Amino acid sequence: EEDAFQTFGDVVSSGQTFLNAIPNFEPPQKLKVMEAFAEINIPLIRDSFIEELSLQAAGRVSDYNNATGTVYTYNVGGTLAPVRDVRFRAQLSRAIRAPSLSELFPATSPTSARAAPIARRTAPPRVSRQTSRTWKRAQRRSRSGRAATPT
Numbered sequence: 001e002e003d004a005f006q007t008f009g010d011v012v013s014s015g016q017t018f019l020n021a022i023p024n025f026e027p028p029q030k031l032k033v034m035e036a037f038a039e040i041n042i043p044l045i046r047d048s049f050i051e052e053l054s055l056q057a058a059g060r061v062s063d064y065n066n067a068t069g070t071v072y073t074y075n076v077g078g079t080l081a082p083v084r085d086v087r088f089r090a091q092l093s094r095a096i097r098a099p100s101l102s103e104l105f106p107a108t109s110p111t112s113a114r115a116a117p118i119a120r121r122t123a124p125p126r127v128s129r130q131t132s133r134t135w136k137r138a139q140r141r142s143r144s145g146r147a148a149t150p151t
Helices: none
Strands: 033-046 052-064 070-083 086-097 130-143 146-148
Touching: 052 086
Parallel strands: none
Antiparallel strands: 033 052, 052 070, 070 086, 086 130, 130 146
16 A cells, blocks of 8 residues: 655745745545565476576566556566576566556646646546566676676
């Protein structure tokens, strides 16, 4: 549960500082999130004809009480180390960034204290979640105790 607010004194709220009237931030609702997640690492081969072969997976479900709703994120990957000093990794993931309370309920402020009265948004604007899908790969080689990771 996330609850946010910010209040200012009469001098700041009326615009007597820096010529800007800054309204109090008091969103009309709290942000509530319920989440569940799981992670697993499955070693397939270790210390055999290759040093390591393993798979990784993770998942999360998040349920927001706003327009974001229920979202699913995941991460799947693998590791291959044919010999001790060489390791290859690959990973595919999906991430979600839900809007914060200040993004859902922004307070508007005039540019001058002499401008129109301050208006507060009482209904959430059309702010949606941000989604990304990422593919990563990396290799690591080490020799004589030094490690190098090319980018």
